[in-house]
Amino acid sequence: MNDTKLIPELYGSLVFNDKVMRERLPKDIYKALHKTIQNGTHLELDVANVVAAAMKEWAVEHGATHFTHWFQPMTGFTAEKHDSFISPTGDGQVIMEFSGKELIKGEPDASSFPSGGLRATFEARGYTAWDPTSPAFIKDGSLYIPTAFCSYNGEALDKKTPLLRSMEALNTSAVKLLHLLGREDVRKVDTTIGSEQEYFLIDKDLYKKRKDLLFCGRTLIGAPAPKGQEMEDHYFGVLKPKVSAYMHDLDEELWKLGVPAKTKHNEVAPSQHELAPVFSTANVAADHNQLTMEIMKKVADKHHFACLLHEKPFEGINGSGKHNNWSMVTDGGENLLNPGKTPAENQQFLVFLLAVIKAVDEYADLMRVSVASAGNDHRLGGNEAPPAIVSIFLGDELTAVLRSIEEGTDFKKQKQTLMEIGAHVLPHFAKDTTDRNRTSPFAFTGNKFEFRMPGSSLSVAEPNIILNTAVAEALDQIYETLKDVPENGLDDAIQELLKTMIKNHKKILFNGNGYTDEWVEEAARRGLYNLKSLPDAVPQFIADKNVELFTKHHIFSKDEIYSRYEILLENYAKTLHIESLAMQDMVKKDFTPALFAYINTLTEEVLHKKELLPELPFSYEKDIITTLSAAAEQIMTSLKELEESTACAEGKEDVLEAARSYHDQVLAAMESLRLAVDQAEALMPSGSLPYPTYDELLFSLR
Numbered sequence: 001m002n003d004t005k006l007i008p009e010l011y012g013s014l015v016f017n018d019k020v021m022r023e024r025l026p027k028d029i030y031k032a033l034h035k036t037i038q039n040g041t042h043l044e045l046d047v048a049n050v051v052a053a054a055m056k057e058w059a060v061e062h063g064a065t066h067f068t069h070w071f072q073p074m075t076g077f078t079a080e081k082h083d084s085f086i087s088p089t090g091d092g093q094v095i096m097e098f099s100g101k102e103l104i105k106g107e108p109d110a111s112s113f114p115s116g117g118l119r120a121t122f123e124a125r126g127y128t129a130w131d132p133t134s135p136a137f138i139k140d141g142s143l144y145i146p147t148a149f150c151s152y153n154g155e156a157l158d159k160k161t162p163l164l165r166s167m168e169a170l171n172t173s174a175v176k177l178l179h180l181l182g183r184e185d186v187r188k189v190d191t192t193i194g195s196e197q198e199y200f201l202i203d204k205d206l207y208k209k210r211k212d213l214l215f216c217g218r219t220l221i222g223a224p225a226p227k228g229q230e231m232e233d234h235y236f237g238v239l240k241p242k243v244s245a246y247m248h249d250l251d252e253e254l255w256k257l258g259v260p261a262k263t264k265h266n267e268v269a270p271s272q273h274e275l276a277p278v279f280s281t282a283n284v285a286a287d288h289n290q291l292t293m294e295i296m297k298k299v300a301d302k303h304h305f306a307c308l309l310h311e312k313p314f315e316g317i318n319g320s321g322k323h324n325n326w327s328m329v330t331d332g333g334e335n336l337l338n339p340g341k342t343p344a345e346n347q348q349f350l351v352f353l354l355a356v357i358k359a360v361d362e363y364a365d366l367m368r369v370s371v372a373s374a375g376n377d378h379r380l381g382g383n384e385a386p387p388a389i390v391s392i393f394l395g396d397e398l399t400a401v402l403r404s405i406e407e408g409t410d411f412k413k414q415k416q417t418l419m420e421i422g423a424h425v426l427p428h429f430a431k432d433t434t435d436r437n438r439t440s441p442f443a444f445t446g447n448k449f450e451f452r453m454p455g456s457s458l459s460v461a462e463p464n465i466i467l468n469t470a471v472a473e474a475l476d477q478i479y480e481t482l483k484d485v486p487e488n489g490l491d492d493a494i495q496e497l498l499k500t501m502i503k504n505h506k507k508i509l510f511n512g513n514g515y516t517d518e519w520v521e522e523a524a525r526r527g528l529y530n531l532k533s534l535p536d537a538v539p540q541f542i543a544d545k546n547v548e549l550f551t552k553h554h555i556f557s558k559d560e561i562y563s564r565y566e567i568l569l570e571n572y573a574k575t576l577h578i579e580s581l582a583m584q585d586m587v588k589k590d591f592t593p594a595l596f597a598y599i600n601t602l603t604e605e606v607l608h609k610k611e612l613l614p615e616l617p618f619s620y621e622k623d624i625i626t627t628l629s630a631a632a633e634q635i636m637t638s639l640k641e642l643e644e645s646t647a648c649a650e651g652k653e654d655v656l657e658a659a660r661s662y663h664d665q666v667l668a669a670m671e672s673l674r675l676a677v678d679q680a681e682a683l684m685p686s687g688s689l690p691y692p693t694y695d696e697l698l699f700s701l702r
Contacts (some may be wrong), residue, residue, distance in 0.1 A: 007255065014062065015180040015258035016055055016136040016143075021313070024054040024395040037133050038188070038331075048100030048130075055136060056085060056098035059143040069106035069128035071149040072159045072459060073113040074567050077104040078290050079149075081108055082142050085635075088545070103145065104130045110151050116569070117565025118155050123471060125152040131160060134287045137257050142150060147288050150485035155560055159461035160283070163553050166468035167191060167282055173475040174328060174336070174352075180482060181348055181490075188331040189470055194448075195275040195460045197292055198267055200308040201243060203700045206692040207306035209468035215582040216575075217310035217457075220571050220676050221591065224316045225680040225694040228270065235268045240701055243273065246303045250275070253295050259288045260465045269317040270698040279325065286461045290648035293321035293457070305701075312378035314694065315674075319379035320456035324463050324503065327448040328352065328471075338447040344401045344411035347494060354501045355478060356449060357392060360442055361508035363549065364390035364530050365540035366470065367442070369452070371464040371533040374575040376455035377663075380532075386441035386452050388537075389523045389530045391510040398481070399511060405495070406502045436534035439514035534572045535659040541565050569655040576662040583670055587677060592632070596681055598688045599628050624683055631680035638673035645669045654691065 012019075021030055029050045036043045068080040068437060083102075086094040100300075110126025128147035136145045149158035156162055167190070174189035209214050212220040213333070239247065247264045254261040260278035267274045275296075278289060293309055300307035312319035328336040336352045345347060367390050376640040381386045394402070397413075404411035432507050437443055441453045478497065485493040512519060525528060531537035541548065542565050550556040556564070606621045645665035652658035686693050693699075 003489060010252065011255045012140045012258040014049075014256045016058060019257060019401065020058060020136075021051075024058060025051065027338045032656070033132060039211040041131075043104070043132065043655060045100050045104075047081075049098075049106050051389050052103040054102045056096065057138075059138055060085065062094055062138050064138050064141055067102070067416065068144055069108070069130075069147040071108075071128050071147045072286075072290060073149055073157060074159070074363055074460065074564070076457070076459065076571070077526075078294065078361070079108070079113070080142075080144070081106070106147065108149070110149075110157060113149075114156060114567045115151070115155075115157055116566035116570070118151055118157065118559060118563045125149065126157060127152070129486070131164070133164075133281075133696045136257065136285050138227050138258065141548040155557065155563070159459050159465075159564040160286070160559075162465045163283055163461040163468075163588075165288055165555045166465045166472070166553070169555065170475070173472040173479070177351070177475050177479045178330075178348075180479060181351065183330075183348070185332065185335075186330045188228070189336070190329050190331075191282040191464065191652065192279045192327050192329050193250065193282050193460060194277060194279040194325040195285060195287065196263075196274055196323040196325070197296070197320075198272060198456050199296055200271050200272045200307045200313055200320065200460075201246065201300060201309065201701060202271055202697050203274060203613060204301065204306045204695055205702060209698075210691050211586050212582055213306070213308070213313070215483050216307060218313045218378075218579075219315065219694075219697075220579060220583040221677045221681070222694045225698055227699075228317050229268050232268075234270050234272070236265050237266045239266065241492075242303065242305075242701055246299060246305060247273070247275075249303070250296060250299045253299055254292060256370065257291055257295070259291055259295075261292075267318070267320075267605070269314070271701060272318060272320065275309050279327070282414065282464050286459065286464070286597075307474055309457045310373045311373070311375035311457060314698065317698075321452060322454045322456050322458055322460065324451040324454050324460055325445070325448050326451060326464065326467060335447050337444075339398070339451070343398060344404065344413065347491070348474045350401075350405070350498055351478065351494065353398070353444075354361065354498055354505075355474040356471055357472040357508060358477075358501055358505050359467070359506040360392055361472040363466065363546070364508065365531065365537070365543070366466045366546055366549075367451075367463065367542045368529060368537045369533045369568075369648070371453040371458060372531075372572075373455055373458065374534065374539045374572050374579075376453075377458060377533050379455060384397075386439060387514050387520070387530075388518065388532045389514070389528055390441050390453070390508070391514065391523065391528065392449075392508050393437040393443040393511055394509060395437075395444060395511065398444060399509065402502050402506070402509075405498050406506070408499070411425045437511060437514075439508070441514070465555065467691045469549060469553050472553055472668040487489070534568065535663045536657065538565060538572075538659070539656065541568070566655055569659045571654070573649065573658045575661050576666050577646065577650060580642060580666050580670060583673065584639065584642060584646075587635065588674065591677055591681075592635060594688055595628065595632055595635075595691045597686070598684050599632070601688075611651065628680055628683060631676050634676040635673065638669060638676050642666070642669040642673055 021033065025033065028046055032047045033051055035041050065085045066082040068082045070078060073079050085096040086100055087097040090092055106128035107127060108126055109124050111124040120370050126149060128149050130259050131146045131148055134146035136143055150161060150162040151157055170191055171189050175186055180187045210219065212218065217410055251261050261275055262278050263276040265274055275292065277288060297307045330336065339349050342348045368388060380386065401411050443450045443452065451463055454460065481491065483494055507528065515607055520530065542561060547561055548560060551558060602621055602625050606618050609618060649658055649661035652661050681689065
């Protein structure tokens with residue numbers, strides 16, 4: 001598609017969106033459904049029947065033959081079971097039918113998905129329930145219906161259900177506080193998300209030749225290429241024709257599905273790229289991001305690429321994150337985190353800003369848990385990612401505003417200046433009052449917060465569940481403090497409360513370089529969490545204060561909390577177990593035979609040359625043989641350590657002990673083995689290696 005005039009027609013063409021519903025549904029049915037979507041009211045079955053019929057007719061017109069309830073179990077992926085629209089008529093014919101009952105409820109087998117002990121294997125029944133707030137769409141000849149997934153007893157077994165609960169909690173708390181502040185016009189507050197998605201593209205044939213990439217999504221061994229990202233020439237660089245063609249097709253596929261793909265560019269590392277969408281409500285944005293990751297891989301396959309979404313697929317260069325841009329917006333379209341031209345005088349903004357600061361400070365441990373994964377542990381703390389310490393960047397202006405409130409002094413706004421670049425032909429434009437900080441985990445960026453810790457493969461539901469809930473709690477506490485204050489004393493009470501909150505929570509504020517050792521030491525003095533790994537972080541999920549937060553706001557029951565605790569630890573252990581076995585298999589069956597063959601080849605060459613030229617020492621060849629032979633001995637030693645540590649970790653019955661064993665022993669053994677293999681690989685010609693090297697993987701796209 002080259003005609004840009006067709007883009008508005010293309011966008012959302014495969015989505016049963018508001019425009020389609022308004023055209024195809026009777027007015028009373030549309031109003032009832034719209035009310036459900038806007039206000040969360042219950043949808044009656046007779047309304048669902050009419051909606052289902054219209055949805056089926058629309059889907060069939062677009063070539064759909066099946067429907068599926070599309071949900072997000074605790075696997076980290078999406079799930080779907082497809083049923084056709086056909087219904088036998090009894091005379092050997094079929095008709096195409098789809099009922100309201102089929103629309104609103106499905107019954108997948110709940111026992112086969114992770115439940116963290118919520119369900120026994122023999123307890124198989126589970127339910128999917130239609131989420132009307134996220135529009136249905138057509139993909140691969142099926143009508144996809146976004147749904148929540150729960151057990152027979154109603155426990156949430158997915159990521160959508162708690163996200164919806166957290167959105168309701170924040171909405172209730174925010175509207176209540178806004179009414180107290182005199183904003184009776186506000187009826188609803190939504191959280192909005194824009195999730196930047198980083199990814200790698202590599203040649204598909206090369207990908208298929210790497211067992212570690214196939215099984216684990218990351219390279220477990222591999223000597224560095226002569227060139228990495230040190231020349232800083234890839235970031236925002238010219239798109240290679242093949243990559244540009246891929247991005248073009250990716251945009252079109254996403255636009256058809258109503259995903260507002262906006263920005264695309266090269267990222268810092270070679271073969272690394274990024275896509276960013278326009279903001280959507282949290283629930284829709286989470287669904288869109290799951291679709292984005294799926295379509296990225298699907299389109300990559302058509303272009304003979306492999307799309308890597310692992311947080312750290314290559315050692316020694318940047319990994320991939322998923323920056324979570326978050327804000328709060330009223331039903332009137334007002335961004336509650338927009339400071340306006342005079343933030344020091346914008347009382348509403350300051351109240352909501354301090355609520356977020358308070359929430360992140362008090363629940364920084366949960367923020368860290370929300371991004372914990374085996375893959376992200378390799379990324380956090382690296383030069384391309386924020387450290388594992390959660391802190392907030394506000395910038396100079398807002399920091400000065402809060403300081404003036406705390407000290408009771410007048411804020412003197414910095415005069416906005418024009419950028420003077422030095423060439424008169426270039427336009428003058430207003431300089432922002434605050435710079436950006438790419439080392440900050442949680443940075444204010446004008447009218448939103450950017451949470452930079454999530455990993456590239458993560459569901460954005462998880463950090464936003466925590467953020468929504470923690471902010472809802474902070475807003476509730478502000479409301480409780482102010483609710484009995486007389487109207488004529490409210491402004492003074494708010495000013496005093498803001499001052500107290502700043503004093504209590506300024507320890508989380510940090511505008512400096514988060515990569516330095518000095519900051520790690522300073523953070524410790526401030527009492528901030530430094531949860532470096534998943535086994536360090538996950539126990540905080542079941543801390544008393546956090547259990548109280550979740551249960552108070554009805555985000556999780558105690559059983560649901562402990563099930564997620566179990567699942568996080570189990571997934572971590574399983575991931576490292578698979579990585580260990582894949583590494584052992586690769587080294588034993590592929591690398592060491594190649595290593596021994598190369599040593600034998602060198603040895604035979606030396607012996608042959610000795611016969612011809614006995615007077616020469618051949619010290620260079622002998623030195624290589626000696627070095628490779630020593631590496632082979634170290635590889636054998638490290639392999640044995642890895643086998644023993646893996647067996648030990650596998651034998652741990654307690655999930656936390658097992659996770660810690662995999663982290664402390666298995667990862668250390670893997671690192672030792674990798675070091676020995678990479679040292680040997682660096683001395684071997686590419687043709688003698690049984691897999692593609694970093695040189696080929698990262699620089700093969702032309």
